[in-house]
Amino acid sequence: xxxxxxxxxxxxxxxxxxxxxxxxxxxxxxxxxxxxxxxxxxxxxxxxxxxxxxxxxxxxxxxxxxxxxxxxxxxxxxxxxxxxxxxxxxxxxxxxxxxxxxxxxxxxxxxxxxxxxxxxxxxxxxxxxxxxxxxxxxxxxxxxxxxxxxxxxxxxxxxxxxxxxxxxxxxxxxxxxxxxxxxxxxxxxxxxxxxxxxxxxxxxxxxxxxxxxxxxxxxxxxxxxxxxxxxxxxxxxxxxxxxxxxxxxxxxxxxxxxxxxxxxxxxxxxxxxxxxxxxxxxxxxxxxxxxxxxxxxxxxxxxxxxxxxx
Amino acid sequence: xxxxxxxxxxxxxxxxxxxxxxxxxxxxxxxxxxxxxxxxxxxxxxxxxxxxxxxxxxxxxxxxxxxxxxxxxxxxxxxxxxxxxxxxxxxxxxxxxxxxxxxxxxxxxxxxxxxxxxxxxxxxxxxxxxxxxxxxxxxxxxxxxxxxxxxxxxxxxxxxxxxxxxxxxxxxxxxxxxxxxxxxxxxxxxxxxxxxxxxxxxxxxxxxxxxxxxxxxxxxxxxxxxxxxxxxxxxxxxxxxxxxxxxxxxxxxxxxxxxxxxxxxxxxxxx
Numbered sequence: 001x002x003x004x005x006x007x008x009x010x011x012x013x014x015x016x017x018x019x020x021x022x023x024x025x026x027x028x029x030x031x032x033x034x035x036x037x038x039x040x041x042x043x044x045x046x047x048x049x050x051x052x053x054x055x056x057x058x059x060x061x062x063x064x065x066x067x068x069x070x071x072x073x074x075x076x077x078x079x080x081x082x083x084x085x086x087x088x089x090x091x092x093x094x095x096x097x098x099x100x101x102x103x104x105x106x107x108x109x110x111x112x113x114x115x116x117x118x119x120x121x122x123x124x125x126x127x128x129x130x131x132x133x134x135x136x137x138x139x140x141x142x143x144x145x146x147x148x149x150x151x152x153x154x155x156x157x158x159x160x161x162x163x164x165x166x167x168x169x170x171x172x173x174x175x176x177x178x179x180x181x182x183x184x185x186x187x188x189x190x191x192x193x194x195x196x197x198x199x200x201x202x203x204x205x206x207x208x209x210x211x212x213x214x215x216x217x218x219x220x221x222x223x224x225x226x227x228x229x230x231x232x233x234x235x236x237x238x239x240x241x242x243x244x245x246x247x248x249x250x251x252x253x254x255x256x257x258x259x260x261x262x263x264x265x266x267x268x269x270x271x272x273x274x275x276x277x278x279x280x281x282x283x284x285x286x287x288x289x290x291x292x293x294x295x296x297x298x299x300x301x302x303x304x305x306x307x308x309x310x
Numbered sequence: 311x312x313x314x315x316x317x318x319x320x321x322x323x324x325x326x327x328x329x330x331x332x333x334x335x336x337x338x339x340x341x342x343x344x345x346x347x348x349x350x351x352x353x354x355x356x357x358x359x360x361x362x363x364x365x366x367x368x369x370x371x372x373x374x375x376x377x378x379x380x381x382x383x384x385x386x387x388x389x390x391x392x393x394x395x396x397x398x399x400x401x402x403x404x405x406x407x408x409x410x411x412x413x414x415x416x417x418x419x420x421x422x423x424x425x426x427x428x429x430x431x432x433x434x435x436x437x438x439x440x441x442x443x444x445x446x447x448x449x450x451x452x453x454x455x456x457x458x459x460x461x462x463x464x465x466x467x468x469x470x471x472x473x474x475x476x477x478x479x480x481x482x483x484x485x486x487x488x489x490x491x492x493x494x495x496x497x498x499x500x501x502x503x504x505x506x507x508x509x510x511x512x513x514x515x516x517x518x519x520x521x522x523x524x525x526x527x528x529x530x531x532x533x534x535x536x537x538x539x540x541x542x543x544x545x546x547x548x549x550x551x552x553x554x555x556x557x558x559x560x561x562x563x564x565x566x567x568x569x570x571x572x573x574x575x576x577x578x579x580x581x
Contacts, residue, residue: 034406041399045418048455052432059435112331115324129567134335136563138516140532141552145338148353158354247425250518264427284431
């Protein structure tokens with residue numbers, strides 16, 4: 001004790017005690033320590049995502065002349081989008097295809113999630129893993145599998161011909177917007193189950209019993225209690241499918257044919273064969289803004305519709 | 311006496327639906343292994359006969375092995391780095407009550423709600439402006455970005471079910487924070503870390519869109535497969551490769567999901 005008191009006068013120990021004080025202060029301040037721990041992850045996300053996104057916004061106002069970028073502020077790329085209907089058609093088609101796929105996926109997955117949440121009592125974990133397993137296997141291969149199933153010489157055509165049901169291959173199966181919808185629905189089905197299942201599992205069973213005691217039949221109980229309470233899961237699942245599918249370019253390239261091309265195919269082409277990066281950036285941003293507005297409108301509409309429940 | 315409420319009673323219609331749903335889910339994928347053993351380059355019925363010659367051809371396909379090795383390298387690097395960042399993030403978010411935590415977590419989780427093509431294109435522009443060449447490193451960077459949210463989402467529940475008093479006990483008994491982390495915290499979250507590593511590896515291994523935009527001359531396995539699809543004569547090789555990939559990823563994902571859920575069940579059993 002007395003040693004420390006003597007030393008306290010010298011300047012070196014002053015800095016040492018200051019550092020020690022700062023260190024103990026740092027250890028004690030919960031928020032500081034938390035931020036220090038969080039900062040690498042946050043920094044990575046800002047540098048590798050927010051920064052590139054900002055640069056993309058800037059580039060979208062440039063124009064391409066030959067192999068050079070024409071820097072400065074131009075609205076040419078956006079004007080082009082507004083003037084040429086081809087882009088609008090592609091964007092609209094992408095939205096329609098994704099919306100159809102989202103709707104089909106949620107509709108198909110809901111009963112499945114309901115079944116596991118309410119009617120499976122043994123091996124629940126096994127069921128959940130079994131349902132979500134295909135989602136984690138190669139996306140490309142799942143799309144490729146549909147090419148085999150729907151193709152001109154594919155499973156359905158050759159199977160039906162072997163059985164003698166048809167004598168000409170059905171050409172409409174592959175290379176159309178509907179084949180994109182079917183393929184995407186299958187590819188994302190396993191993903192939609194989890195959020196819906198989680199929200200169904202959370203529902204307090206006594207609420208359902210109360211509804212029955214008060215005279216509700218199964219249908220009224222479902223639409224009055226179960227469905228509204230599981231809506232957060234349905235909304236989450238819809239967005240988790242809608243957002244990535246609008247920006248998908250592999251599926252349309254593989255099973256879409258010329259009529260099934262989507263906006264992402266054109267964007268990808270701007271960074272590949274067409275080599276017009278500013279236009280690609282502008283198209284990508286337009287797509288992003290459209291997706292975000294549609295998603296927000298969807299959330300707002302569903303919230304409004306069910307406002308009375310929650 | 312009846313433990314099951316009438317709400318939870320077995321439902322035959324739903325059960326039939328559930329089974330047909332699983333058939334829809336697995337059916338198309340199972341054609342890959344089926345035709346990979348078929349003695350014909352066409353994927354059509356009737357089946358011609360059993361053969362393993364496509365597997366022999368595939369195993370001698372040197373570019374395929376190179377692409378597979380690239381994918382493994384990228385996958386392992388992405389998984390380790392993303393899990394490390396996820397670990398820091400998950401720990402910070404669950405252990406401390408941070409001001410402005412919600413918007414911060416929102417930023418970290420953003421890649422989940424941004425289409426892959428946007429992330430790929432934005433990174434491509436940044437990297438080319440900075441003068442970086444496109445290599446497997448750029449692909450890895452893109453994959454780390456999309457894996458971090460998944461790593462965090464896997465690790466947060468593990469940290470949340472965590473009994474703080476165990477760490478406090480360790481500190482009271484004189485262990486410094488570092489020792490406490492390695493001796494107490496780390497073993498408890500280990501199953502979560504393994505699950506996160508496996509999950510991130512599978513995501514990176516399967517990822518196509520970002521890899522397509524950010525790969526240079528060397529490609530990953532999905533890019534190689536995509537290139538092969540243009541040649542009908544290479545189709546059986548793709549079928550064989552697909553069969554093996556699906557079999558292996560089924561096993562890996564099954565283990566990771568099992569670990570994740572078992573970890574959670576352990577905790578609920580303990581408390």
